Amino acid sequence: MLSLESLCKRYDQTPVFADVTLALARGEFVALLGESGVGKSTLLNCIAGLDRADSGRIVVAGTDLAGLDDDAGARLRREHLGFVFQAFHVLPHLTVAENVSLPLRLLGRPHAAPVQAMLDAVGLGALAARLPAQLSGGQLQRVAIARALVHAPGLILADEPTGNLDPATAERVLEVLRTQVREAGSACLLVTHSAAAAAHADRVLRLTPAGIEPALRAAVQP
Ligand SMILES: Nc1ncnc2c1ncn2[C@@H]1O[C@H](COP(=O)(O)OP(=O)(O)O)[C@@H](O)[C@H]1O
Numbered sequence: 463m464l465s466l467e468s469l470c471k472r473y474d475q476t477p478v479f480a481d482v483t484l485a486l487a488r489g490e491f492v493a494l495l496g497e498s499g500v501g502k503s504t505l506l507n508c509i510a511g512l513d514r515a516d517s518g519r520i521v522v523a524g525t526d527l528a529g530l531d532d533d534a535g536a537r538l539r540r541e542h543l544g545f546v547f548q549a550f551h552v553l554p555h556l557t558v559a560e561n562v563s564l565p566l567r568l569l570g571r572p573h574a575a576p577v578q579a580m581l582d583a584v585g586l587g588a589l590a591a592r593l594p595a596q597l598s599g600g601q602l603q604r605v606a607i608a609r610a611l612v613h614a615p616g617l618i619l620a621d622e623p624t625g626n627l628d629p630a631t632a633e634r635v636l637e638v639l640r641t642q643v644r645e646a647g648s649a650c651l652l653v654t655h656s657a658a659a660a661a662h663a664d665r666v667l668r669l670t671p672a673g674i675e676p677a678l679r680a681a682v683q684p
């Protein structure tokens with residue numbers, strides 16, 4: 463579902479990461495650790511086509527991103543990608559349900575029933591008509607997660623998606639992610655600092671300035 467080959471990224475002359483090579487199969491859930499500032503969010507942005515790597519290859523759902531113009535990139539994202547941004551990026555003038563329905567509307571698919579089911583799954587079923595300003599940080603984070611998953615994308619990129627959640631809610635959200643990976647066969651790359659989140663993963667990796675390496679689950683601080 464995702465293949466990265468020798469991906470390198472610099473900002474001006476400063477290297478962010480180098481030689482990132484990774485393959486993610488359908489139905490695989492991978493946790494990505496790494497110190498703050500090592501480039502985890504930048505890596506997810508590159509995979510999503512929102513930022514450009516300086517060298518290397520990114521293949522999403524069998525398509526090399528290098529060969530795509532802007533429209534084709536947008537179509538690929540719409541169809542195959544669910545992105546949970548660290549900063550949520552929930553649209554303030556749309557209700558919770560409208561925010562979550564966006565991926566399905568853009569694909570021209572029915573949205574009422576799947577949106578309600580996804581909101582129920584993340585524990586926001588009663589808040590569908592609220593505006594984002596009327597939500598807590600943890601509730602906003604769950605809107606972002608519901609929006610990323612509602613169209614059952616083949617590839618889920620999640621940037622610290624449980625960072626604002628209490629342990630019980632985090633567990634519930636991770637279970638929703640896990641279910642999506644299992645039942646829809648999605649692949650999930652989850653950036654996290656949480657041991658509870660890493661415990662759900664099939665593999666745990668660490669991003670370093672030199673590349674990606676296997677990490678011990680025990681290395682995650684509880
Ligand atoms: N637009 C940008 N211009 C210059 N440097 C940036 C930009 N975005 C991020 N960086 C730098 O790249 C590095 C990686 O950032 P980031 O991907 O946000 O790290 P992480 O998510 O692992 O904490 C940091 O040193 C950050 O300061």
Ligand SMILES: [Mg+2]
Pocket residue numbers: 502503504548621
């Ligand atoms: Mg980050």
